[in-house]
Amino acid sequence: MSASQSMRAVRITAHGGPEVLELTEIAVPDPQGREVLVRVSAVALNNTDLWTREGAYGRPGAPKTQSGWRGSIDFPRIQGADVAGHVVAVGTGVEASLVGRRVVVDPAIYDAEGPDANPVGLMGSERDGGYAEYVTAPVERVHDVTESPLTDDQLATLPTAYGTALGMIERGRLHKGETALVSGASGGVGLALVQIARARGARVLAITSGPKIDAVREAGAHEVIDRAGDIAGQIRTHAPQGVDVALDVVAGELVTEGLPLLREGGRWVIAGALGGYDVTFDVRRLYLHNAQVIGSAMHTPAHFDLLMDLARRGEVQPVIAATFRLDQAAQAQEELSRRGHVGKIVMHP
Structure with missing residues (x-):
């Protein structure tokens, strides 16, 4: 991948309705030190996408204030926390053998090192996400699931929904x-x-x-x-x-x-x-x-490791409700907000 290559991405430049989602052409990001570049096969939608776009999280002491999950969003922002795809390039300090592997990205940004760290940020909110053809991620957050019997669409549904669920089940x-x-x-x-x-x-x-x-x-x-x-x-x-x-x-x-x-x-x-x-x-x-x-907010690194073990063994079977193209992001989010579906909505960049 050269820095001169461009990709399609869907960004928000302000809080608002589905109309703030804009399809744009930008440079493919370069993986920095200890990062990998993932070509996105599938990105799943979450309520988080709607609430981040709307600024619906409130602030401590000001529940009605427009805000992202953890405070102000740094616009423009590419949405999308849930990515399955293939590693196409690596930054310095990363094994080249990862290139070509099928991976799922843990979207959490943690407050500390170690297995029990708390999530304090999220891909698609505090850093650019997977509503794009490519996304970068720290190598520690990238999990090799090449052997999983699940499809790319099914794998993409796991990080936020199943990560949140497993976090709840573990904490409970x-x-x-x-x-x-x-x-x-x-x-x-x-x-x-x-x-x-x-x-x-x-x-x-x-x-x-x-x-x-x-x-x-x-x-x-x-x-x-x-x-x-x-x-x-x-x-x-x-x-x-x-x-x-x-x-x-x-x-x-x-x-x-x-x-x-x-x-x-x-x-x-x-x-x-x-x-x-x-x-x-x-x-x-x-x-x-x-x-x-x-x-219970999301998951810890230890919870996510457990989830990836379930994925590799195919012990859960995510249900796909509908699929959309990247240029249909607004329609996909509107479908999600109607809550008429069962399972997960996925986009294909």
């Missing part, structure tokens, strides 16, 4: 034989939670809405709870002994209603606020039952 200490409750089960993270919890040997109760019930059951849920009905009542029916771990991307009123349904020592893990961020609950239900409410 879900064990074989326990009962897990999954909210928002038809979404990207929700379906990943159902699949990984099932692979762990947990009994999975999943909350979703009417037309998506069959797809969620097919993904591995033992029991499906219809969101339109009495949710707490349905949970009691299917788990009369209570729930060990709630894996929740919805929050809102579900926390209020659901916390009393945890077993002694139960864990309620929250990684999203699709149902509302302003939550009230009876704190007595927390301390009298040794329950825990756990916040």
Whole structure:
């Protein structure tokens, strides 16, 4: 690759609606020291893409302020956290043998070295991402999955959705034989939670809405709870002994209603606020039952290593809802925001 080569990319230059996504032609980035250059085969979409574009994350003490995931976005920014592709060039200090390998990129930017570091930034937000023909990444974040039975499209769905799901399951200490409750089960993270919890040997109760019930059951849920009905009542029916771990991307009123349904020592893990961020609950239900409410943002490097092992063995089967071309990025994001699909939306640069 020479620096003079150009590539197509989709960037945002400001917060706003789908109209701020612009297809442009820019120079292919050069991999710096300890970086690799990846030719993108597939890039998956996430709610993060919508919220980053809209500036919907708020700030501490100012929840309505336009902001990226971790503060101001440095525009212009190429979106896209979830990349599968092939290494085509390496920077200084990187083994040339990586060239040609099929890889998945861990999109997290961490606060420290080591396996338990916390994510404090994200590719497509704090650095340029995969809505492009090529992307650079630090070599430590690049995982060789050449041998995986999964397709490039399936591999691209893993980093954010399955990484977030595995982070929740690990932080919630879900064990074989326990009962897990999954909210928002038809979404990207929700379906990943159902699949990984099932692979762990947990009994999975999943909350979703009417037309998506069959797809969620097919993904591995033992029991499906219809969101339109009495949710707490349905949970009691299917788990009369209570729930060990709630894996929740919805929050809102579900926390209020659901916390009393945890077993002694139960864990309620929250990684999203699709149902509302302003939550009230009876704190007595927390301390009298040794329950825990756990916040979970994405994954650690150790969690991501576990995820890549699952991918190499093909132990999860991501569902692809739809595919789009790069020049259809706005349509792809609008499709995502409608939430009519089950599984993940993928673009092909």
